[in-house]
Amino acid sequence: MEMTFSLRRKEIVMEEPLVLDVQRQWPALFLPEQISAEFFRITQTHLMNRFFSSLDEYAPKIIRLYRARAALWGKDMKTLLENLDDQVTIL
Structure with missing residues (x-):
């Protein structure tokens, strides 16, 4: 190629x-x-390196946005965010 x-x-x-x-x-x-x-x-x-570094940078902001609007997304989003909270550990 x-x-x-x-x-x-x-x-x-x-x-x-x-x-x-x-x-x-x-x-x-x-x-x-x-x-x-x-x-x-x-x-x-490098595409994947850039993707993952950007994901690390923007994921917290996206999650905050979803949390702020969780009521608009319904029960599925609430469940997803709760599952995320269960998986996240503070280092």
Whole structure:
């Protein structure tokens, strides 16, 4: 995939193909490890590392938002938050 990067990039940017067409032309590009590799080729950033660090950063804010609006979400959200509380330990 590294060797065909410039060809893929040119094709995708210039021709703007449908995702289905890209998937037919470059099926390996849709494998999880190739998605990460392609992301790195474009951004020089490791996708999963970035994802998990962002998740660590934003998860507490998202959970606070859900807690503040728990009544709007109903019993399922309350149960989910209670389960989360049961699993979280303070280090």
